[in-house]
Amino acid sequence: MKLFPIAAVALCAFATPAFAQDTAPPKDVTVSGSVGLVSDYRFRGVSQTDEEAAVQGGLTISHKSGVYAGVWASNLSGWGTFGGANMELDLIGGVKVPVGDGGTLDVGVTWYTYPGGADKTDFAEPYAKLSGTVGPLGLTAGVAYAPKQQALGNWYATGAAAASGVYTDPGDKEDNLYLWGDAAAGIPGTGATLKGHIGYSDGNPGLGPNGTSVAPTGKYWDWMLGVDYAISGTPLTVGAAYVDTDINRRESAYLLPNFSSTKDGGSIAGSQVVFSVSAAF
Numbered sequence: 001m002k003l004f005p006i007a008a009v010a011l012c013a014f015a016t017p018a019f020a021q022d023t024a025p026p027k028d029v030t031v032s033g034s035v036g037l038v039s040d041y042r043f044r045g046v047s048q049t050d051e052e053a054a055v056q057g058g059l060t061i062s063h064k065s066g067v068y069a070g071v072w073a074s075n076l077s078g079w080g081t082f083g084g085a086n087m088e089l090d091l092i093g094g095v096k097v098p099v100g101d102g103g104t105l106d107v108g109v110t111w112y113t114y115p116g117g118a119d120k121t122d123f124a125e126p127y128a129k130l131s132g133t134v135g136p137l138g139l140t141a142g143v144a145y146a147p148k149q150q151a152l153g154n155w156y157a158t159g160a161a162a163a164s165g166v167y168t169d170p171g172d173k174e175d176n177l178y179l180w181g182d183a184a185a186g187i188p189g190t191g192a193t194l195k196g197h198i199g200y201s202d203g204n205p206g207l208g209p210n211g212t213s214v215a216p217t218g219k220y221w222d223w224m225l226g227v228d229y230a231i232s233g234t235p236l237t238v239g240a241a242y243v244d245t246d247i248n249r250r251e252s253a254y255l256l257p258n259f260s261s262t263k264d265g266g267s268i269a270g271s272q273v274v275f276s277v278s279a280a281f
Contacts, residue, residue, distance in 0.1 A: 026064050027064065028063065028064050029061060029062070029063055029064070030061075030062050031059065031060070031061050031062075032059075032060050032062070032280070032281065033057065033058055033059040033060060033280070033281055034057060034058060034278050034279065034280045034281070035055075035056070035057035035058075035278065035279055036055075036056055036057065036276060036277055036278025036279060037053060037054070037055055037056075037276065037277055037278075038053065038054050038056060038274055038275070038276040039053050039274050039275040039276070040052065040053070040054070040243075040272055040274050041054035041056065041074050041075075041076070042224075042243045042272065042274060044178065044199055044201055044214070044222050045199070045220075045222025045223070045224075045243055045244065045245035045247075045269055046079070046216060046222075046245065046247075046268055046269045047078070047079065047261070047268040047269070047272070048074070048076050048077075048078075048079055048088070049074075049075065049076060049077045049078065050077045050078030050079070050261055050262055050263065050268070051261050051263065051266075051268060051272065052077060054074045054075050054076075055074070055075055056072070056073065056074040056075075057072070057073060058070060058071060058072035058073070058090075059071055059072075060092075062096075065095075066095045066096040066097050067094075067095045068092075068093070068094060068095070068096065068108075069092065069093045070091075070092040070093070071089065071090065071091055071092065072089075072090040072092065073087060073088065073089045073090070074087065074088050075087055076088055076114075078261070078262060078268065079211075079212055079258065079259070079268055080207075080208075080210045080211035080212035080258060081118055081162075081210050081211045082114040082117040082118060082121055082210055082212075083114075083116065083117045083118050084114060084115050084116025084117035084118075085114075085115045085116045085117070087114065087115055088112065088113075088114060089113045089114070089115055090110050090111065090112055090113070091110070091111040091113065092108060092109070092110050092111075093108055093109060094106060094107055094108015094109065094127075095107060095108065099130070100132070102132055102133060103130060103131065103132035104130070104131050104132065105128070105129070105130055106127075106128070106129040106130075106131070107126075107127070107128045107129075108126070108127060109124055109125065109126045109127065110124070110125045110127065110144075111123075111124050111125075112124075112125065114210075117210065118209065118210045119209065120150045120151050120153075120208070120209040120210070121151055121209070121210045122151060123146055123149045123151040123152055123214075124146065124147075124149070125144050125145070125146040125176070125178075126144070126145060126146075126147075127142060127143065127144040127145075128142065128143055129141070129142040130142070136185045136186070137183055137184070137185050138183070138184045138185065139181070139182070139183050140181065140182040140183075141180075141181050142179070142180050142181070142182075143177070143178070143179050143180075144176075144177075144178040144180075145175070145176070145177050145178075146175055146176040146177075146203075146214070147175050148173040148174055148175045149173055149174075149175075150171065150172070150173050150208075150209060151208055151209065151210070152173070152174045152175065152176050152203060152204055152208055152213075152214060153169070153171070153172035153173045153174050153204065153208055153209065154168070154169055154172045154174055154204050154205070154206035154207070154208070155167050155168065155169055155170055155171075155172055155206070155207065155208055155209045156168050156206055156207040156208075156211065157169070157206050157207075157254075158206070158207075158254045158255070159207065159211075159254065159255045159256045159257055159258040159259060160256075161207075162207050162211040162258055163257060163258070167209075168206070170209075174203060174204040174208075175203065176201070176202070176203035176204065176214045176215055177201070177202045177203065178199060178200070178201050178202075178214075178215075179199065179200045180197065180198065180199035180200070181197070181198055181199075182195070182196070182197050183195065183196045183197075184196075190229075191229050191230040191231065191232055192227055192228070192229045192230075193227065193228045193229075193230075194226075194227050195224070195225075195226050195227065195228060195241070196223075196224065196225050196226075197222075197223060197224040197225075198221065198222070198223045198224075199221065199222045199223070200219075200220075200221050201214065201215035201219065201220055201221075201222070202215060202218070202219050203215030203218065203219075204218065205217060205218030205219075207255065207258060211258050212258070213255075216247060216252060216255060216259060216269060217247050217251045217252055217255070220245055220246055220247045220269075221245060221246045222243070222244070222245045222246075222269075223243075223244055223245075224241050224242065224243045224244075225241065225242050226239060226240055226241025226242060226274075227239065227240060227241075234279075235279045235280050235281060236277065236278070236279050237276075237277070237278050237279075237280065238275075238276065238277045239275070239276040239277075239278075240273060240274070240275050240276075241273070241274050241276075242271065242272075242273050242274075243271070243272050243273075243274055244270070244271040244272070245269045245270075247267065247269040248267075249267055252267060252269065
């Protein structure tokens with residue numbers, strides 16, 4: 001679960017006074033960001049921190065034309081051998097354009113990097129998102145497609161092969177497709193926003209050169225239901241979310257031991273309630 005939750009979009013939509021748009025001309029360049037703490041960093045339903053806490057933060061610079069650039073980072077632990085700083089550092093760039101009656105099309109690319117990590121860990125993933133509102137609901141539909149790259153390749157056929165360090169198919173390149181939908185709705189008269197997410201991954205059914213896969217087991221679903229609460233008079237938001245996938249123990253057996261928690265041997269894609277606290281600016 002990355003910061004900048006979908007509820008933040010809804011909060012902006014529901015909490016910004018209409019008169020502010022009438023009296024304050026838009027700035028040429030705006031800077032926004034967030035920093036926070038989550039009890040478990042879940043990326044598309046799979047823990048990236050061995051079911052432990054993560055400190056995360058990001059910064060986005062946006063031009064009034066719709067062009068933007070940003071950076072986002074989190075610590076990592078377990079699920080492969082990234083090494084180095086044990087950190088994910090995402091570089092993001094894109095453009096947002098208005099479509100239809102109040103909708104927004106967001107097209108860009110994310111460059112996932114792992115500073116100082118093992119070779120062939122970084123990869124690029126272009127994306128497109130369409131967002132808008134239907135009554136009280138803020139809705140987003142998105143697609144992200146990472147073309148064939150070595151970081152996504154099926155270098156290890158099994159977790160045992162990854163543990164031994166013997167490549168099954170070194171140099172292999174694979175692609176990855178991710179489809180998702182988000183929904184958020186503010187509860188009138190409160191600082192609370194209900195949120196939901198569902199996603200579908202289709203990619204490498206093995207393990208990449210760093211002993212991970214963006215789509216464990218090849219094809220799977222992930223989902224999330226939660227609530228965020230903005231604390232009045234402060235930049236703070238606290239949240240709780242139930243996160244899960246349809247990856248069961250039998251389906252992921254060939255990924256072990258990479259795909260299990262070092263604490264209890266349980267799956268790092270099992271159900272989990274994730275708590276968060278963040279400050280936006």
